[in-house]
Amino acid sequence: MSGANTRVIAAHVLDAVLHRGRSLKAELGSALPKLPDPRDRALVEAAVMAALREHGRYADTLAQWMSRPPGARDGLLRSLIYIGLAQLDAMKLPAHAAVDATVEAARLSGRAHQAGLVNALLRRALREPLPPARVDAAWPEWLANRIRAAWPDDADKIFATSSEPPPMWLRVNRQRIPRALYAERLAEVGIDHHLSDVLEDAIRLDTPIPVTALPGFEEGQVSVQDGSAQRLVDALEGLPADAKVLDACAAPGGKAAHIAERHPDTRQLAIDVDERRVRRMQEGFARLGLDIATGVADATSPKSIPAEGGFDAIVIDAPCSATGIVRRQPDILLHRRADDVDALIGLQIRLLEASWSMLKPGGTLLYATCSILPEENTRNVADFIARHADARLQPLDARFGRDTGHGHQRLPGEDGTDGFFYARIDKQA
Incomplete structure (x- = not known):
């Protein structure tokens, strides 16, 4: 496939997400399988992700460089320009190829009359730096205000980290291969990697690669899972070997799989509301x-x-605002609304109450989210414990992040991992 066609596909995906409210995961899931060359798939995904992370900055750039920037009716043109800017600014692709392919993409998209405009803007981006943008430019004002209120000393770092590409974390299946031996397999095929000192099954790749390039992936030797999510299984230390465990919001299954890899004798049930x-x-x-x-x-x-x-342990990785994983899912900032958070809190409370009724006396409830909003995390746990005389919050150590008083919080980028919250609550006999 030509470079121009690849840019057209990237622009259509970005337009659907940015201007028509579509899901990034769904749009990429539809577009990428149509590209036979893995290099084209990688380029489309990287360009779309970069443009989404920086869309606030690129919008500010067009507002300063153009008297009349493309409006809502010409979202594809705006998306083409953003894809071009992302190649030059964030991805640092060779200028000649990036500019020429994006200009040709405008022609292929039926916008030959606007190809000159695309060319002029991208060549200006080669000559001068893009105007600086607010560190929270991509964040809706209501959500940025909540982050600043919750984390006044960390907010700017959260915004900055959330606009950066994350590393790729691997979880080695210890039932199939020792981590050290799998690391040797990576070295044999020339994949740079780092062994985590604090996560027993984790390997970090600073440069993400397709899972098809991972040795032993199809054989089940390794999975992709962020380090913060891998930390969750450590909070279940001390469970009986044959514990009966419920993963209450299990899809896509990474945490249930990790529990089974680490504790193969557990009797585990993984459920989700969606059959697919x-x-x-x-x-x-x-x-x-x-x-x-x-x-x-x-x-x-x-x-x-x-x-x-009843169950000996129940894990709730609850549906949440996902504010801790914006760098992996930048469309969160486009789709999330303030009333969404209130609805999610209501769901989280119902999950906690229902799970408590299924937990044996002496059992463990592990509540986790990929949110960094206290109302979904610390306040939920504090209110839950206040409602239940038989609930006892168990201490976790510094591996789980900063102590909030009612759980532990990791912020995005800490130790290279996602934002994540953990609380272990034991049910008194």
Whole structure:
């Protein structure tokens, strides 16, 4: 496929996400399989991600450089320009190829009359730096204000980190191969990597690569999972070897798989409300060679869950604002609304209450989110413990981030990992 065609596809994906409210994951999931060359797939994904992370800055640039920037009716033109700017600014691609391919993409998109404008703007970007933008330029004002209120000393760093490409974290399946041996396999094929000193199963790649390039991926030797998510299994230390465990919001299955890899004798049930997501979980467990029971069920409705005798441990990785993973899912900042957070808090409370009713006395409830908003995390846990006399918050150590008083919080980028919250609550006998 020509470079121009690749830019056209990237611009269409970006336009759908940026101007038509579509999901980034869904749009990439539809577009990328149509590209036979993995290099084209990588270019489209990288360009779209870079443009989304910097869309606030690029909007400010067009506002300063143009008397009449493209409006809502010409979202594809704006997206083409953003893709061009991302190649030059964030991706540092060779200028000649980036400019020529993007200008040709304008012609292929039926905008031959605007190709000169695209050319002029991109060549100006070669001559002079883009105007500086606010560090929170991509964040909606209501959400930026919440972040500043919650983390006044860390807010600017959160905004800056959330606009940077994250590393790629791997989780080695210790049931298939020791981590040290898998690291040797990476070295043999020339993949630069770093072993984590604090995460037993983790390897970090500073430069992400397609999973198809990972040795042993199809054989189940390795999975992709951020370091903060891998930390969750450490909070379950001390469980009985044959513990009965419920992963209440399990899809896409990474945490349930990690529990099974680390504690193969546990009897685990992984559920999700979406049948398609459950099928994908099952495929993932099969690839890893893990025997994990699955089911389509609503974790807020205990009657829908086979919980005879109760569970020794329940993991709730709750649906949340996802404010800790903006650098991985930059469209969060486009789609999230203030009333969404209130609805999510209501769901989180229902999940906590339903799970508590299924937990054995003496059992452990592990509540986690990829949010950095205290109202979804610390306040939820504090209110829950206040409502339940038999609930005891158990201490976690510094591996889990800063102590908030009712749980531990990691912020985006700390130790190269995502923003994540953890709270372990034990049920008194």
